[in-house]
Amino acid sequence: MASGTWKGVTLVAAVTVTVLASTGVWNPFPQLWEWVNTSGPVAPGTRWQQRLTGTPQSVSVIGESVVVEYRTSVEAYNLTTAVKMWDSDADWATVAGQGDDAVVVTGRLLTKGYQVLDPRTGTVKRADTEASAVWAYQNGIVDMHCAASSDCRLTAWDPRAGSQLWSVGTGGIGFVLHANNPDLPDSRRLGSGDVDDDAAGPAMMPGLLGIPDDGKVRVIDTATGRLVQTATPGPDQRVAVTGGRVLTITGTAKDGTCYYGVVATSPPGNRTVWKRDGLNLRTAESDCKQDRDPAGGYDVVLGVDPYGRQELINASDGRNLWYGDKTAEVLAVDDRYAVIRTGDSLRGWSFSRGKAVWRQNGRAKAGAMITSYAVIVVSSGRVTALNPANGAVRADVRTDAKVFTAAPNGLILVSGRDMAYLPYS
Numbered sequence: 001m002a003s004g005t006w007k008g009v010t011l012v013a014a015v016t017v018t019v020l021a022s023t024g025v026w027n028p029f030p031q032l033w034e035w036v037n038t039s040g041p042v043a044p045g046t047r048w049q050q051r052l053t054g055t056p057q058s059v060s061v062i063g064e065s066v067v068v069e070y071r072t073s074v075e076a077y078n079l080t081t082a083v084k085m086w087d088s089d090a091d092w093a094t095v096a097g098q099g100d101d102a103v104v105v106t107g108r109l110l111t112k113g114y115q116v117l118d119p120r121t122g123t124v125k126r127a128d129t130e131a132s133a134v135w136a137y138q139n140g141i142v143d144m145h146c147a148a149s150s151d152c153r154l155t156a157w158d159p160r161a162g163s164q165l166w167s168v169g170t171g172g173i174g175f176v177l178h179a180n181n182p183d184l185p186d187s188r189r190l191g192s193g194d195v196d197d198d199a200a201g202p203a204m205m206p207g208l209l210g211i212p213d214d215g216k217v218r219v220i221d222t223a224t225g226r227l228v229q230t231a232t233p234g235p236d237q238r239v240a241v242t243g244g245r246v247l248t249i250t251g252t253a254k255d256g257t258c259y260y261g262v263v264a265t266s267p268p269g270n271r272t273v274w275k276r277d278g279l280n281l282r283t284a285e286s287d288c289k290q291d292r293d294p295a296g297g298y299d300v301v302l303g304v305d306p307y308g309r310q311e312l313i314n315a316s317d318g319r320n321l322w323y324g325d326k327t328a329e330v331l332a333v334d335d336r337y338a339v340i341r342t343g344d345s346l347r348g349w350s351f352s353r354g355k356a357v358w359r360q361n362g363r364a365k366a367g368a369m370i371t372s373y374a375v376i377v378v379s380s381g382r383v384t385a386l387n388p389a390n391g392a393v394r395a396d397v398r399t400d401a402k403v404f405t406a407a408p409n410g411l412i413l414v415s416g417r418d419m420a421y422l423p424y425s
Contacts, residue, residue, distance in 0.1 A: 042413050042420035043399035048082040049420040058198050059404035059412050062119040063100040069093040074106055076119060086122030094180045095202055096136035097159035105136055109179060126162040133177035137205035140165060144177060154220060166225025170211055170218050185210040185217050187242045187296040190332050192367025194378035195403045200371040203298060210241030219246060219267050229267035238283050238290035243299035243315025245273060249281055251288035258288040264318060274318025280304040298335035312338055321351045331368040337388050339368040339375060348375060348391055358391020371406040385411055385424060394424035
């Protein structure tokens with residue numbers, strides 16, 4: 001046999017053995033494979049480090065349970081010992097509720113229904129077999145059932161108790177909404193690629209929910225469970241429901257540019273609460289075609305004035321919460337704070353105090369995310385967790401790992417298939 005043929009056979013054999021070993025089908029060299037998979041420390045100062053069974057999609061901390069979502073399963077580890085507690089088959093998982101009363105919601109793609117699991121044991125607390133879409137909040141689980149093309153119903157449930165909070169018919173919508181937390185016409189959260197989008201955990205259920213319906217938006221009052229408005233945007237408009245208001249954003253092409261305006265109304269009477277001409281909520285890329293929701297966090301939206309200066313606006317009443325110069329850029333925002341970059345300096349801005357409450361220098365290319373327990377700043381292989389109120393450093397380590405969640409007492413970091421718990425100092 002020619003030497004080239006032998007090399008080809010050897011290469012195929014090596015690839016076959018590698019695939020079989022990596023998938024767990026057959027491992028002829030268990031000790032060698034264990035050595036290959038041995039990882040270095042994810043970060044200095046971690047309490048524990050655990051090798052996962054796959055690449056995680058999300059990680060959440062509920063009490064003493066660290067819940068890890070994969071593409072086809074979900075499992076939980078003990079926060080103190082990193083011992084695996086339970087696992088379950090699922091194509092998606094999300095967390096609803098808050099604190100020790102939170103639950104895990106799981107389901108299958110292309111399959112109706114979902115299950116509510118106890119985060120401590122993985123046992124099923126409540127099961128649904130007909131819902132096509134589910135939204136998870138701190139104070140509720142909202143699901144959608146469609147019995148026919150013109151008969152859909154939105155229902156809210158208490159996460160822990162499983163009791164029904166309200167239910168409302170919404171007409172013929174819901175067939176384009178699937179799985180967990182499908183996108184709604186609200187605001188998109190600012191963040192960083194080095195921090196998981198769900199690191200802050202579930203948000204509170206907003207006062208108004210906007211449900212898309214074939215070019216229209218059905219507006220649901222979540223306090224009473226009533227349909228209070230059906231908004232129909234024009235061809236040059238986009239509707240976003242945020243801050244308890246219905247924002248109608250208009251982008252008009254004229255004179256080679258795009259002229260923007262925003263009108264905020266309050267259903268059910270559609271009374272105008274505030275309006276702004278020239279306010280760009282960044283719902284379009286380069287022309288007037290509005291193809292995305294306004295950026296912001298909770299009840300705050302990020303706008304740009306006609307002079308290119310960023311501003312943060314209370315969506316409820318239109319007040320300016322912060323107004324920057326042309327060099328300032330908002331990196332992250334929620335309903336309490338914003339992280340603003342100017343040059344290589346970061347500032348933490350408090351809306352309640354109307355001023356900067358902390359500053360960090362030398363972070364020119366940093367990304368940031370605001371959570372309840374820490375502001376996470378990531379740049380150049382460095383992760384820093386700060387107290388949102390005063391900037392006190394809660395953790396500061398050199399690591400290339402991604403921050404998956406900020407728990408009450410520490411961060412969960414993931415590098416490849418290695419997960420680690422970094423306590424706050």
